[in-house]
Amino acid sequence: xxxxxxxxxxxxxxxxxxxxxxxxxxxxxxxxxxxxxxxxxxxxxxxxxxxxxxxxxxxxxxxxxxxxxxxxxxxxxxxxxxxxxxxxxxxxxxxxxxxxxxxxxxxxxxxxxxxxxxxxxxxxxxxxxxxxxxxxxxxxxxxxxxxxxxxxxxxxxxxxxxxxxxxxxxxxxxxxxxxxxxxxxxxxxxxxxxxxxxxxxxxxxxxxxxxxxxxxxxxxxxxxxxxxxxxxxxxxxxxxxxxxxxxxxxxxxxxxxxxxxxxxxxxxxxxxxxxxxxxxxxxxxxxxxxxxxxxxxxxxxxxxxxxxxxxxxxxxxxxxxxxxxxxxxxxxxxxxxxxxxxxxxxxxxxxxxxxxxxxxxxxxxxxxxxxxxxxxxxxxxxxxxxxxxxxxxxxxxxxxxxxxxxxxxxxxxxxxxxxxxxxxxxxxxxxxxxxxxxxxxxxxxxxxxxxxxxxxxxxxxxxxxxxxxxxxxxxxxxxxxxxxxxxxxxxxxxxxxxxxxxxxxxxxxxxxxxxxxxxxxxxxxxxxxxxxxxxxxxxxxxxxxxxxxxxxxxxxxxxxxxxxxxxxxxxxxxxxxxxxxxxxxxxxxxxxxxxxxxxxxxxxxxxxxxxxxxxxxxxxxxxxxxxxxxxxxxxxxxxxxxxxxxxxxxxxxxxxxxxxxxxxxxxxxxxxxxxxxxxxxxxxxxxxxxxxxxxxxxxxxxxxxxxxxxxxxxxxxxxxxxxxxxxxxxxxxxxxxxxxxxxxxxxxxxxxxxxxxxxxxxxxxxxxxxxxxxxxxxxxxxxxxxxxxxxxxxxxxxxxxxxxxxxxxxxxxxxxxxxxxxx
Amino acid sequence: xxxxxxxxxxxxxxxxxxxxxxxxxxxxxxxxxxxxxxxxxxxxxxxxxxxxxxxxxxxxxxxxxxxxxxxxxxxxxxxxxxxxxxxxxxxxxxxxxxxxxxxxxxxxxxxxxxxxxxxxxxxxxxx
Numbered sequence: 014x015x016x017x018x019x020x021x022x023x024x025x026x027x028x029x030x031x032x033x034x035x036x037x038x039x040x041x042x043x044x045x046x047x048x049x050x051x052x053x054x055x056x057x058x059x060x061x062x063x064x065x066x067x068x069x070x071x072x073x074x075x076x077x078x079x080x081x082x083x084x085x086x087x088x089x090x091x092x093x094x095x096x097x098x099x100x101x102x103x104x105x106x107x108x109x110x111x112x113x114x115x116x117x118x119x120x121x122x123x124x125x126x127x128x129x130x131x132x133x134x135x136x137x138x139x140x141x142x143x144x145x146x147x148x149x150x151x152x153x154x155x156x157x158x159x160x161x162x163x164x165x166x167x168x169x170x171x172x173x174x175x176x177x178x179x180x181x182x183x184x185x186x187x188x189x190x191x192x193x194x195x196x197x198x199x200x201x202x203x204x205x206x207x208x209x210x211x212x213x214x215x216x217x218x219x220x221x222x223x224x225x226x227x228x229x230x231x232x233x234x235x236x237x238x239x240x241x242x243x244x245x246x247x248x249x250x251x252x253x254x255x256x257x258x259x260x261x262x263x264x265x266x267x268x269x270x271x272x273x274x275x276x277x278x279x280x281x282x283x284x285x286x287x288x289x290x291x292x293x294x295x296x297x298x299x300x301x302x303x304x305x306x307x308x309x310x311x312x313x314x315x316x317x318x319x320x321x322x323x324x325x326x327x328x329x330x331x332x333x334x335x336x337x338x339x340x341x342x343x344x345x346x347x348x349x350x351x352x353x354x355x356x357x358x359x360x361x362x363x364x365x366x367x368x369x370x371x372x373x374x375x376x377x378x379x380x381x382x383x384x385x386x387x388x389x390x391x392x393x394x395x396x397x398x399x400x401x402x403x404x405x406x407x408x409x410x411x412x413x414x415x416x417x418x419x420x421x422x423x424x425x426x427x428x429x430x431x432x433x434x435x436x437x438x439x440x441x442x443x444x445x446x447x448x449x450x451x452x453x454x455x456x457x458x459x460x461x462x463x464x465x466x467x468x469x470x471x472x473x474x475x476x477x478x479x480x481x482x483x484x485x486x487x488x489x490x491x492x493x494x495x496x497x498x499x500x501x502x503x504x505x506x507x508x509x510x511x512x513x514x515x516x517x518x519x520x521x522x523x524x525x526x527x528x529x530x531x532x533x534x535x536x537x538x539x540x541x542x543x544x545x546x547x548x549x550x551x552x553x554x555x556x557x558x559x560x561x562x563x564x565x566x567x568x569x570x571x572x573x574x575x576x577x578x579x580x581x582x583x584x585x586x587x588x589x590x591x592x593x594x595x596x597x598x599x600x601x602x603x604x605x606x607x608x609x610x611x612x613x614x615x616x617x618x619x620x621x622x623x624x625x626x627x628x629x630x631x632x633x634x635x636x637x638x639x640x641x642x643x644x645x646x647x648x649x650x651x652x653x654x655x656x657x658x659x660x661x662x663x664x665x666x667x668x669x670x671x672x673x674x675x676x677x678x679x680x681x682x683x684x685x686x687x688x689x690x691x692x693x694x695x696x697x698x699x700x701x702x703x704x705x706x707x708x709x710x711x712x713x714x715x716x717x718x719x720x721x722x723x724x725x726x727x728x729x730x731x732x733x734x735x736x737x738x739x740x741x742x743x744x745x746x747x748x749x750x751x752x753x754x755x756x757x758x759x760x761x762x763x764x765x766x767x768x769x770x771x772x773x774x775x776x777x778x779x780x781x782x783x784x785x786x787x788x789x790x791x792x793x794x795x796x797x798x799x800x801x802x803x804x805x806x807x808x809x810x811x812x813x814x815x816x817x818x819x820x821x822x823x824x825x826x827x828x829x830x831x832x833x834x835x836x
Numbered sequence: 837x838x839x840x841x842x843x844x845x846x847x848x849x850x851x852x853x854x855x856x857x858x859x860x861x862x863x864x865x866x867x868x869x870x871x872x873x874x875x876x877x878x879x880x881x882x883x884x885x886x887x888x889x890x891x892x893x894x895x896x897x898x899x900x901x902x903x904x905x906x907x908x909x910x911x912x913x914x915x916x917x918x919x920x921x922x923x924x925x926x927x928x929x930x931x932x933x934x935x936x937x938x939x940x941x942x943x944x945x946x947x948x949x950x951x952x953x954x955x956x957x958x959x960x961x962x963x
Contacts (some may be wrong), residue, residue, distance in 0.1 A: 601893075601923055604943050604944060605922055605943065607944050608854075608943040608944040609850030610944075612851070612854035612857075612944065612945065613850075615948060616861075616947050621862055621948075622857070644944055
């Protein structure tokens with residue numbers, strides 16, 4: 014049990030410490046001065062309790078100081094130095110034996126001191142130093158031993174109780190007391206209390222009894238004297254009185270004296286000590302115990318003390334009182350014997366109590382102590398998987414505790430083993446996964462390295478480059494080291510291009526888009542975005558690339574970065590450019606001879622220069638229509654070239670669709686007549702407004718109509734419908750031809766796709782018409798499609814956003830609108 | 837006033853030939869046909885055309901250059917000019933109009949309508 018003598022808590026050198034030492038010193042001295050009489054000649058002093066407290070709270074030095082000072086008091090009160098020596102030795106012994114860290118038992122240590130050193134020392138010193146008989150010395154020694162042990166017990170109990178108060182313990186940083194210590198001290202205290210109290214009470218009762226009987230006897234004597242004096246009559250003479258007095262006394266131990274009012278005559282017999290012969294002053298009435306002043310020690314003094322009864326007499330002339338004395342020696346002897354007996358009993362109690370408390374506390378706390386030890390080893394045993402040996406006990410609760418502890422430790426052990434197994438299993442899995450991952454990584458590395466024609470750049474979500482492939486290095490002239498973790502792709506782009514695109518997107522999305530976001534915002538929305546940019550190589554050269562950006566989405570749905578795969582398209586561009594220029598040049602070159610060819614044929618066929626023989630005319634008609642076809646082919650080729658080069662410029666204006674359809678119908682009228690196909694129009698009455706390029710829309714409509722006519726049987730009709738719901742305008746071109754073969758449906762809008770269906774009369778298409786129509790329609794923000802069942806004809810449809818005539822804004826769809834316009 | 841005198845500048849022989857028929861036999865104009873810008877410059881003033889039909893793509897002196905040069909001749913400073921071209925992009929159309937052409941005819945042209953078209957343009961733009 015450590016108490017605050019962890020010198021860190023109350024520092025030895027501090028003023029606080031000094032003050033406390035002083036406090037304890039004063040308390041010790043004070044308590045030794047105030048003596049508590051327990052029973053005859055046995056007084057308890059409590060200074061050593063304070064000294065032991067000082068030991069436990071402040072440490073050795075303080076204890077010795079306080080204890081020494083207290084012991085010095087005995088010199089004053091008892092008048093001899095032997096107690097001082099012994100008490101000082103006692104406190105020194107305790108201070109030396111006290112080990113704060115090992116469970117303390119100062120009670121036992123004190124007992125040991127007294128049994129081994131104190132008792133013999135006091136007995137010898139008092140017998141030979143103070144000239145007292147040895148029995149008395151031994152008794153005194155026993156008393157001091159009891160006192161000493163009692164004090165230590167008191168101090169220990171106090172500390173125990175204080176210690177159990179949490180705030181104090183915490184403040185003084187104390188560990189908890191063991192059960193054994195608790196039990197020991199409590200048992201001893203209880204036993205002593207149970208033993209001492211009756212003893213004390215008994216002792217007092219006896220003492221009172223003795224005194225009372227002495228008093229009674231003296232009283233009786235006093236009355237007898239008084240009566241006898243009365244019988245003497247007057248005049249009284251000294252001799253008679255003396256004889257009378259002498260006769261009354263039973264023996265020498267008694268003394269009787271008469272107190273005359275005059276104060277001069279003294280009549281006495283036996284021994285009178287309490288009343289001075291010369292003064293014969295009036296003593297106080299009543300029974301008292303007189304002690305001679307100058308004799309020490311106590312016991313000696315009491316041996317020579319006397320009991321005094323002052324009995325006032327009212328009816329004896331000239332005599333005030335009768336004083337009777339009795340030697341207290343008898344009573345003292347009895348008391349001494351009693352006291353010795355009681356002391357011996359107390360000492361026996363003490364020794365017995367110590368033994369019993371020691372054994373019992375050990376027995377009771379033992380199993381718990383062993384359990385505590387076992388539980389300390391538990392942790393280690395569980396970790397190592399060993400079985401823990403839990404001690405059995407005869408006490409039910411301990412046994413239960415032990416069994417439960419064992420069961421728990423088994424559970425824990427098995428759980429621990431499972432956990433260990435899981436852990437090694439997990440480790441194995443992790444190793445496997447790591448290996449797999451490494452394999453995958455190597456594969457990935459290999460793939461990326463192989464794709465050296467592509468620049469593959471990955472960034473984190475902020476745009477910082479996290480991966481820069483070999484292909485990227487090759488294309489751009491930077492090394493991965495220079496860029497990864499250090500730059501965003503901004504360094505690779507042309508600032509103006511980025512700026513332009515940013516502005517475009519800002520307008521389109523109605524929110525600010527700048528910098529890196531310009532690359533990724535559309536990719537985020539659509540899953541990926543492919544655009545053409547110029548990369549800037551390290552040496553400053555610009556490379557046109559087609560860049561596809563995709564967001565990298567984690568399983569959680571968060572975007573962790575972006576992937577940009579770019580291909581150098583300068584070759585492609587060059588080819589494209591050459592091709593386009595080629596087409597353009599060739600087309601233009603083709604038009605030149607066509608101009609004169611067609612014009613010549615036209616003039617001839619007009620008949621303006623004269624009539625022709627029928628067969629000639631027919632042939633020339635054939636020639637003319639074919640040269641027209643040639644012209645259309647050239648136009649289509651040029652259109653396609655313009656469309657794919659992105660050079661097509663449409664002017665979109667808000668206008669009603671019906672007039673444009675009418676124009677197309679008119680334009681195609683000749684063609685329809687040729688094939689003997691009638692065109693039926695079915696338009697909604699209200700003007701259906703859309704944003705269209707008039708000429709191009711007519712071109713598309715004409716294309717659809719010409720197809721419809723071409724594939725209609727003779728005499729059939731082609732229907733053109735124009736209608737709308739709230740938000741969408743639809744134009745249907747319906748024919749009654751053979752419909753579109755299933756295997757052709759996929760390819761129908763491709764360039765140069767022509768149906769394989771043998772329909773020789775219907776040849777004459779360029780195969781480009783629908784491709785051009787699709788491009789044009791989509792450039793006008795419309796949709797084109799068809800429905801057809803082979804053998805039942807076809808319906809080609811166009812859809813455009815409908816606009817409000819007054820506001821010029823898009824008309825919204827109805828909330829519960831399910832497309833009534835068909836697929 | 838009706839259109840009667842037309843000058844045509846075109847380097848391609850065949851086109852010149854059919855255009856001649858279209859403009860004379862069909863349309864009934866008095867026609868001066870030149871094979872180059874230089875030739876046109878030499879003869880234009882004397883012919884005093886009411887309208888000039890200019891091919892755009894010509895070697896040495898193209899249509900625009902020819903136009904610029906013809907405009908130097910005071911008598912022809914205000915004569916309406918129509919361009920004829922095989923290419924036609926919106927931007928190019930604008931260029932020709934900006935240069936002062938009153939109209940543009942695309943190749944291949946409709947020979948039976950050429951005269952009417954030119955007459956119309958002449959009516960619209962003769963002051």
